[in-house]
Amino acid sequence: MGLQSCVNINKEWDIVGARQMGRDIAREIGFGTVDQARIATAISELARNIYLYAETGQICFEVIDNINQKGISMIAIDSGPGIRDISQVMEDGFSTSGGLGAGLPGVKRLMDDFDIKSEEGKGTEIRALKWVR
Amino acid sequence: MDTVNLDAANYKDLLKRYIDTQDEQSLYGAEQISKLFIKNNVPPEEIINLHIQALSELYPNLSEKTGHSMNFLLETMISYGMAHQEYQTLREKQLELKTEIAVAAGMQETLLATTKPSIDGLDIGVISVPAHQMNGDYHHFIKGRDGSLGVAIADVIGKGVPAALCMSMIKYSMDSLPEESMSPKAILENLNRVVFRNVDPSMFITMFYAQFIPSEQKLRYSSAGHEPGFYYRKKEDTFEEIEAKGLVLGVSSDANYERYEQRVEKGDMVILLTDGVTECRDGDRFIESEEVLEVIKGYAHLPAQDIVDHVYKHFERLQNFQLRDDFTLIILRREV
Ligand SMILES: Nc1ncnc2c1ncn2[C@@H]1O[C@H](COP(=O)(O)OP(=O)(O)OP(=O)(O)O)[C@@H](O)[C@H]1O
Numbered sequence: 386m387g388l389q390s391c392v393n394i395n396k397e398w399d400i401v402g403a404r405q406m407g408r409d410i411a412r413e414i415g416f417g418t419v420d421q422a423r424i425a426t427a428i429s430e431l432a433r434n435i436y437l438y439a440e441t442g443q444i445c446f447e448v449i450d451n452i453n454q455k456g457i458s459m460i461a462i463d464s465g466p467g468i469r470d471i472s473q474v475m476e477d478g479f480s481t482s483g484g485l486g487a488g489l490p491g492v493k494r495l496m497d498d499f500d501i502k503s504e505e506g507k508g509t510e511i512r513a514l515k516w517v518r
Numbered sequence: 519m520d521t522v523n524l525d526a527a528n529y530k531d532l533l534k535r536y537i538d539t540q541d542e543q544s545l546y547g548a549e550q551i552s553k554l555f556i557k558n559n560v561p562p563e564e565i566i567n568l569h570i571q572a573l574s575e576l577y578p579n580l581s582e583k584t585g586h587s588m589n590f591l592l593e594t595m596i597s598y599g600m601a602h603q604e605y606q607t608l609r610e611k612q613l614e615l616k617t618e619i620a621v622a623a624g625m626q627e628t629l630l631a632t633t634k635p636s637i638d639g640l641d642i643g644v645i646s647v648p649a650h651q652m653n654g655d656y657h658h659f660i661k662g663r664d665g666s667l668g669v670a671i672a673d674v675i676g677k678g679v680p681a682a683l684c685m686s687m688i689k690y691s692m693d694s695l696p697e698e699s700m701s702p703k704a705i706l707e708n709l710n711r712v713v714f715r716n717v718d719p720s721m722f723i724t725m726f727y728a729q730f731i732p733s734e735q736k737l738r739y740s741s742a743g744h745e746p747g748f749y750y751r752k753k754e755d756t757f758e759e760i761e762a763k764g765l766v767l768g769v770s771s772d773a774n775y776e777r778y779e780q781r782v783e784k785g786d787m788v789i790l791l792t793d794g795v796t797e798c799r800d801g802d803r804f805i806e807s808e809e810v811l812e813v814i815k816g817y818a819h820l821p822a823q824d825i826v827d828h829v830y831k832h833f834e835r836l837q838n839f840q841l842r843d844d845f846t847l848i849i850l851r852r853e854v
């Protein structure tokens with residue numbers, strides 16, 4: 386397990402900062418151009434959700450270095466309103482952008498592993514992980 | 519041409535050849551590869567990456583700026599890739615749904631099945647074709663012990679699966695009625711209560727119920743807001759609308775239905791239909807009821823079943839083989 390690096394999300398500009406940090410880490414541990422772009426997009430989606438729905442929060446990155454594989458793990462945490470019906474949110478076509486493949490189902494597809502914990506009124510924690518191919 | 523494959527070397531060769539010759543054959547190769555990409559679900563960002571790799575191998579001295587511009591292009595493709603993946607998933611889901619609906623339609627067909635009975639001295643023709651997979655029209659024949667024939671024809675305002683579910687309920691209620699003793703008026707009043715109690719208020723059902731009594735050569739009927747049928751007088755060779763007033767089923771808990779009676783002479787026809795017949799369209803124009811009657815008249819010398827079959831074929835063709843609404847047509851004719 387590597388060290389955690391975090392970016393605070395308070396304003397829209399911070400989305401760019403989170404992308405930058407995620408991309409730098411991804412490049413360093415050997416992700417190709419395409420996967421770097423995908424990781425950056427996943428970060429954008431998570432960071433924008435924090436900015437839009439929770440106002441403030443954090444995105445943290447961790448390098449995972451096992452004997453046989455390397456990967457990047459990201460955690461988006463906020464203490465915003467939470468998501469009431471997670472199953473509904475994970476349905477394709479539910480997001481406000483509707484049918485464009487973005488939003489949380491898109492993040493799930495971009496990454497190899499994806500998990501949401503959320504409680505109404507308390508906050509949301511989303512973990513996503515991608516392995517270097 | 520199955521020499522195409524998706525590996526990087528192949529793309530590179532094709533690209534090189536095109537850059538050298540700009541010939542149409544390379545472009546034909548590009549088309550083939552493009553199809554393979556789609557078939558194998560290759561997202562656009564991967565294609566651009568393939569291109570970047572091929573370029574850098576073919577021209578190692580290409581300017582740095584060109585490289586940056588290609589990376590920029592790759593980034594702009596990511597969302598397209600995501601949308602494409604979602605499209606794939608939705609397509610699979612749609613197929614699943616289609617199969618499910620096909621199964622449901624099959625069940626509905628079994629559930630609502632009715633056989634055309636044979637009644638001495640009465641020639642019966644019937645056709646009912648759904649516009650989509652599930653039929654929102656319903657018709658049913660009941661042969662009474664006293665030799666009478668009961669005919670129900672109904673239409674749910676609404677289409678598709680909800681309409682079909684609604685019809686199954688109507689069929690179930692009719693089956694549980696104490697059968698032939700009941701008059702059309704009583705049957706409609708009974709069904710009205712069932713629909714009022716059990717069906718969503720936004721859903722309405724119209725029904726025409728007729729009873730033919732051979733011993734008296736009489737037709738008794740009542741209507742719950744259903745599309746009016748027609749009566750054909752053989753002697754005068756004319757059609758007239760079968761007038762019958764009555765509230766649509768399910769609107770009011772205590773609707774009353776009037777009883778009507780009509781003597782049926784030899785060769786006369788009773789024509790019952792749903793609005794899928796009278797609201798056929800020829801281009802943007804709704805057809806007139808007279809047109810339906812004209813077509814019926816044209817085939818009036820044939821047996822009742824042949825008449826309804828021909829009328830259906832006529833309007834199916836008029837609408838370019840795409841029904842907009844469920845189509846049900848029943849003809850009863852007193853034989854000469
Ligand atoms: N961190 C969060 N806190 C509270 N609610 C959230 C959070 N993230 C997502 N949501 C809720 O889940 C819904 C779906 O999010 P998702 O990102 O999939 O789509 P979207 O943000 O509506 O549209 P877009 O496609 O533009 O991202 C949001 O509309 C929002 O209600």
Ligand SMILES: [Mg+2]
Binds near residue numbers: 430433434480488
């Ligand atoms: Mg979002």
